[in-house]
Amino acid sequence: MTRLGRNPMYQQIADALREQIASGELAPDAKLPTEAEMRDQYGVSRETVRKALAQLVNEGLVVSARPQGHFVRRRRPMVFRPQAEFRKRPYSPEMDAFMTEYSAEGREPRQEIEVTIVEPPEDVAKRLRLEPGELVAVRKRVRYLDGEPFNINDSYFPLTIVRDSEIMRPEDIGRGANEVLAELGYRQVRTLDELYVRMPTPEQTHRLDLGPGTPVGVHVVTGYTTEGQPVRVAVTVLPGDRHVISYERQREAPNEDA
Amino acid sequence: MTRLGRNPMYQQIADALREQIASGELAPDAKLPTEAEMRDQYGVSRETVRKALAQLVNEGLVVSARPQGHFVRRRRPMVFRPQAEFRKRPYSPEMDAFMTEYSAEGREPRQEIEVTIVEPPEDVAKRLRLEPGELVAVRKRVRYLDGEPFNINDSYFPLTIVRDSEIMRPEDIGRGANEVLAELGYRQVRTLDELYVRMPTPEQTHRLDLGPGTPVGVHVVTGYTTEGQPVRVAVTVLPGDRHVISYERQREAPNEDA
DNA sequence: CTGACCGCATTGTCCAGTCAATGCGGCCAA
DNA sequence: TTGGCCGCATTGACTGGACAATGCGGTCAG
Numbered sequence: 001m002t003r004l005g006r007n008p009m010y011q012q013i014a015d016a017l018r019e020q021i022a023s024g025e026l027a028p029d030a031k032l033p034t035e036a037e038m039r040d041q042y043g044v045s046r047e048t049v050r051k052a053l054a055q056l057v058n059e060g061l062v063v064s065a066r067p068q069g070h071f072v073r074r075r076r077p078m079v080f081r082p083q084a085e086f087r088k089r090p091y092s093p094e095m096d097a098f099m100t101e102y103s104a105e106g107r108e109p110r111q112e113i114e115v116t117i118v119e120p121p122e123d124v125a126k127r128l129r130l131e132p133g134e135l136v137a138v139r140k141r142v143r144y145l146d147g148e149p150f151n152i153n154d155s156y157f158p159l160t161i162v163r164d165s166e167i168m169r170p171e172d173i174g175r176g177a178n179e180v181l182a183e184l185g186y187r188q189v190r191t192l193d194e195l196y197v198r199m200p201t202p203e204q205t206h207r208l209d210l211g212p213g214t215p216v217g218v219h220v221v222t223g224y225t226t227e228g229q230p231v232r233v234a235v236t237v238l239p240g241d242r243h244v245i246s247y248e249r250q251r252e253a254p255n256e257d258a
Numbered sequence: 259m260t261r262l263g264r265n266p267m268y269q270q271i272a273d274a275l276r277e278q279i280a281s282g283e284l285a286p287d288a289k290l291p292t293e294a295e296m297r298d299q300y301g302v303s304r305e306t307v308r309k310a311l312a313q314l315v316n317e318g319l320v321v322s323a324r325p326q327g328h329f330v331r332r333r334r335p336m337v338f339r340p341q342a343e344f345r346k347r348p349y350s351p352e353m354d355a356f357m358t359e360y361s362a363e364g365r366e367p368r369q370e371i372e373v374t375i376v377e378p379p380e381d382v383a384k385r386l387r388l389e390p391g392e393l394v395a396v397r398k399r400v401r402y403l404d405g406e407p408f409n410i411n412d413s414y415f416p417l418t419i420v421r422d423s424e425i426m427r428p429e430d431i432g433r434g435a436n437e438v439l440a441e442l443g444y445r446q447v448r449t450l451d452e453l454y455v456r457m458p459t460p461e462q463t464h465r466l467d468l469g470p471g472t473p474v475g476v477h478v479v480t481g482y483t484t485e486g487q488p489v490r491v492a493v494t495v496l497p498g499d500r501h502v503i504s505y506e507r508q509r510e511a512p513n514e515d516a
Numbered sequence: 517c518t519g520a521c522c523g524c525a526t527t528g529t530c531c532a533g534t535c536a537a538t539g540c541g542g543c544c545a546a
Numbered sequence: 547t548t549g550g551c552c553g554c555a556t557t558g559a560c561t562g563g564a565c566a567a568t569g570c571g572g573t574c575a576g
Contacts, residue, residue, distance in 0.1 A: 067568050
């Protein structure tokens with residue numbers, strides 16, 4: 001482990017540990033050597049060892065549990081299925097098998113709901129085509145599984161169309177907020193979905209209790225009525241270490257392209 | 259900037275800088291104060307300032323350009339549209355507007371293609387339902403835009419069905435590899451899409467020339483024929499700082515759910 | 517037996533310093 | 547004018563140290 005290949009020592013140490021994790025030599029939940037042990041083993045200072053460990057933590061491969069040591073992280077992803085909104089059942093056998101593998105079966109779900117009226121963030125206002133100053137109702141939800149926060153879902157509705165409706169009540173809506181919108185005369189027939197991949201803001205880190213090195217997927221759904229009017233913007237924040245996002249597609253017309 | 263709120267100094271410095279970036283006080287491409295300046299300004303050691311900067315770099319907010327200093331990062335995302343495979347044109351007006359905003363118009367595209375025959379990685383073998391030892395053909399592509407690597411796309415095909423076909427040639431296939439598969443008698447009518455959000459492996463970091471703190475989306479498409487036979491697994495790696503993933507959905511049946 | 521307390525191993529924070537690498541801008545020679 | 551070289555500001559890598567925080571496990575008093 002000497003300074004041959006031009007790579008800095010902390011890189012080489014991180015690479016060595018990463019390799020041990022990938023090969024299974026260090027299994028999930030296994031304890032890594034302590035900083036002091038590695039300092040002696042590699043003949044470097046403790047800060048250099050710490051820099052290597054910090055890199056692995058940032059990659060999401062390792063967690064630190066003071067003062068027990070560093071441990072190989074175990075992943076338990078869960079399926080997020082945007083299509084669940086519009087499709088009831090008919091999945092292909094492949095999708096069924098996939099769902100079974102990553103199902104929430106046997107885990108205990110819970111959610112917290114909070115409804116407020118606010119001036120919308122700029123990006124939401126733009127998607128709902130609101131004039132400056134127009135207000136929206138927000139349903140902010142945090143969903144938990146086995147007591148662990150799993151995702152954030154904030155749904156924005158133009159205040160003019162949901163005022164005094166069931167949507168304003170901070171309770172679970174059994175038949176879904178989309179059905180309530182439909183009853184109010186705003187049935188959504190089309191959505192535009194955007195997905196961003198990035199590191200979380202400190203606020204998201206806090207709300208989702210994220211460890212360092214956990215990226216998030218931000219899923220933004222804008223729902224439109226037949227007339228093309230946007231009536232809902234839903235922002236879902238999905239911690240990368242806890243989700244697989246999955247959906248199914250079918251050929252539409254019998255012609256082909258790129 | 260004293261040690262009141264229990265937060266470590268490097269956190270407080272990082273928070274202050276993050277706030278200045280969010281507020282626009284430090285605009286994109288703006289130069290941050292040098293480490294020495296901040297050391298004096300906050301009355302801490304240089305290492306502490308560096309720890310704060312490292313955090314911002316890891317969040318993808320700041321880049322360091324030695325020896326010019328640290329700069330606020332500018333983002334220029336690009337649309338990734340999985341549906342492009344199956345849909346030719348008919349997008350809604352909303353989607354059209356969105357595409358225009360993030361189009362590649364005026365940027366210069368280029369790609370490198372490499373075709374090899376390998377024993378597939380375990381996850382690919384599983385999706386293609388291959389027996390141990392069965393081989394696959396891989397088309398590995400790196401796509402560039404304005405000279406910058408934009409994404410990686412590795413497509414795996416069972417060797418038994420593509421041997422000696424056009425797919426084995428390391429050139430661009432104008433009408434698309436999917437059409438070639440169709441001509442060979444394996445038309446795909448359905449796909450299962452999975453999307454993972456995570457930090458890149460060192461190999462991906464290298465191939466995509468990623469800065470630290472850039473998460474990636476890993477998009478895995480498995481294509482099936484009418485008979486439900488998997489004939490293609492495409493793995494696309496999308497750097498989070500360079501993409502928005504976007505698609506459209508339509509109500510299918512005139513009944514509703516959650 | 518039980519509960520409170522304390523020692524200890526381990527990680528977290530921070531410091532003051534050294535030397536290396538890098539790229540820009542200016543200086544100087546042809 | 548032009549091309550090459552060099553100084554310099556700045557970040558990167560690393561050291562060896564100090565002290566704080568934390569939770570587990572064992573000890574000891576009741």
